[in-house]
Amino acid sequence: MKNTGLLGHPTLNIRAAPAFYFSRFFRRFCAMARILAFNRKEWSAVEHHVEWFQFTLPVDQTIGPEALRALWMRACGSTNVSVQRNSRTILGRRTPVYSLRASARLGGLAVIEARLRGLMQEARLNSKLTAVVR
Numbered sequence: 001m002k003n004t005g006l007l008g009h010p011t012l013n014i015r016a017a018p019a020f021y022f023s024r025f026f027r028r029f030c031a032m033a034r035i036l037a038f039n040r041k042e043w044s045a046v047e048h049h050v051e052w053f054q055f056t057l058p059v060d061q062t063i064g065p066e067a068l069r070a071l072w073m074r075a076c077g078s079t080n081v082s083v084q085r086n087s088r089t090i091l092g093r094r095t096p097v098y099s100l101r102a103s104a105r106l107g108g109l110a111v112i113e114a115r116l117r118g119l120m121q122e123a124r125l126n127s128k129l130t131a132v133v134r
Contacts, residue, residue, distance in 0.1 A: 083099065
């Protein structure tokens with residue numbers, strides 16, 4: 001009877017385990033694991049969003065998160081965006097403040113801001129848009 005180790009593989013038995021760790025398969029596996037770990041770190045860095053713009057709307061206007069996200073995606077030309085709505089006290093009244101977030105590497109802010117203002121006018125949103133200074 002053939003001596004097979006763990007999982008029925010002859011190189012995975014207890015005595016041959018050290019040889020397995022030096023095998024070409026194991027070295028390639030470790031190299032792939034390092035590449036995947038690096039890509040995961042890079043991906044999570046891309047997913048970290050920073051706030052680029054804030055705006056408020058008059059009391060009689062509102063916009064839903066899906067519509068706002070679609071508008072923001074069109075303005076910055078990326079799908080890697082997020083939106084947020086917070087309530088703040090401004091001049092003694094609770095007012096919703098909308099935040100537009102995207103990757104920290106977002107470039108061409110002047111063009112994006114102009115496109116965003118145009119899209120907001122198209123949508124008939126009378127907003128007070130403010131660029132967040134970095």
